[in-house]
Amino acid sequence: MNIAIFVIFAIRLPSFDGILYDFTVSDPACNLMIPIYNQNIISPLKQNIFKIRIFDSNDHETFEYDAENKQILQVRVEGGPFERAQIQARSIINPTTQTGRFVPPIPDYFKLVNCSGHYGSAIINDGIVSRRHSSLRWQPPNIPSGAIIFLASIIHSKQLYHIRSSFLSPISNSTRLTKQGCGTSYGCFKIGRHQCLFGETCRFSLKWRCYKKSMIVEATHYGHVASFGLTESEKRAVLCISTNNTSSMDDYYISGDRGFPNIFNRPHSKRLKTINDGMRTFCRFEMERPRRNTSILLFGKVNSYGHPYKLRKWRIPGSNMCNPSLISSGVIRLPSTVHISSSSSNVHILNLSANIIFHILLIILLHFNHL
Known part of the structure; x- marks a missing residue:
């Protein structure tokens, strides 16, 4: 009986290696994208080794999204293996709220999570990614939200990297x-x-x-x-x-x-x-x-x-x-x-002013010579 109680209690304890509490389905860290029990070092942006890019259905990198036709885009985190990640899209007009949603099928080692009351508005990986992951499928919002960006928090070797994509605008x-x-x-x-x-x-x-x-x-x-x-x-x-x-x-x-x-x-x-x-x-x-x-x-x-x-x-x-x-x-x-x-026009104006001043001085000198 005592052993059973100890096992349950041990499972509820925070993980000392930082993995279990980095990003979870129950606590995906939607807003700040930093785990509550963060034991990772937040790396400066200039030292980032990862990047996030967006591709269309033809596997071409794109900087637009089609909300009217709900065209699925492919989201990829590139740069090497990582232990944990949380990815979401936000509108730059309303940068505190997630927009669009990730949709199935998704890789086995990723999970859809609920942010802003919408299931799939963010995605996390529930296991160590030892190789480059396959693309994540993302569906735009029903109504264009202006320019948007994809944000990701990537954890690798106890380092937490914040990255973002380039801006994506409504297709036109x-x-x-x-x-x-x-x-x-x-x-x-x-x-x-x-x-x-x-x-x-x-x-x-x-x-x-x-x-x-x-x-x-x-x-x-x-x-x-x-x-x-x-x-x-x-x-x-x-x-x-x-x-x-x-x-x-x-x-x-x-x-x-x-x-x-x-x-x-x-x-x-x-x-x-x-x-x-x-x-x-x-x-x-x-x-x-x-x-x-x-x-x-x-x-x-x-x-x-x-x-x-x-x-x-x-x-x-x-x-x-x-x-x-x-x-x-x-x-x-x-x-x-x-x-x-x-600057060429400014030089011309300065030269013109100098000529005018020179002629005025010449007239004054001639006047004094006749006195």
Whole structure:
């Protein structure tokens, strides 16, 4: 009798090796994604050895989801074996709640769990994964939730790694942007003639949302050839390049009025989608959150080599572009004359001013000579 009582009591004790209480069906740690009885060392993001990627039914990496048709996506954690994991998707507009759900069939060593009152809104593995796991099947929410990300807590060798996927947006082949959410959920900005339509007939339209240290940006150019984008810092920018029938995106070093040389090392940004329909160019990309919470819109021409040049500058208004309510009315029109231009124009203005001052001094000297 005493032995039986001891066995039951021993089973209820927390595990000293940390495995039993890392993630469980009864306590999956939905919110913070850190086990209550955590005995693991939380590793810095820069030391992460894992990554999470999303694939479509054709096994192609994707950055979009189809809520209307409920297209199943494949979720994979890559980087090596691990002991425990908890994975879920969240909308960046409502980042505290899980969205979508994982659906069967699932690998034998994974289990669906209940978060936010929805079964399958998160998934855990109930056993050591000694090899790369097969894909996990995830179904989007019934209604598009804006941009979403997949979050995962991975435990390996007593180290807890927090990782996330790239942003995924509702599927669309349109080059237009809508004003929906501008000034509330999104920061928005436009350049164009008076009464131009945001995201349609304005020369440039931008819409963005910040998430922790990152930002997702959607930008449209109405026209044929142009370069346009945002600065990440004083020396770095992300630019979209639109030509007559093509579009591209890259990171650039800021190097004056001769254009921006390409960055050949690992880029900080992530191209999510580019479309050119002959009338408009649409770019969606992920970039680092500006260090001072403000950025400069860069726009200019493209030379015959597809390189940006003759760039002009316009600072995004407001002290914090990551707070949409601080961007005046969400949408702002640029006057027809841009006062902040490229450095070559500034040099021309300085030379003109110097010539005027020189002629004034010459007239004064001639006047004194006649006295």
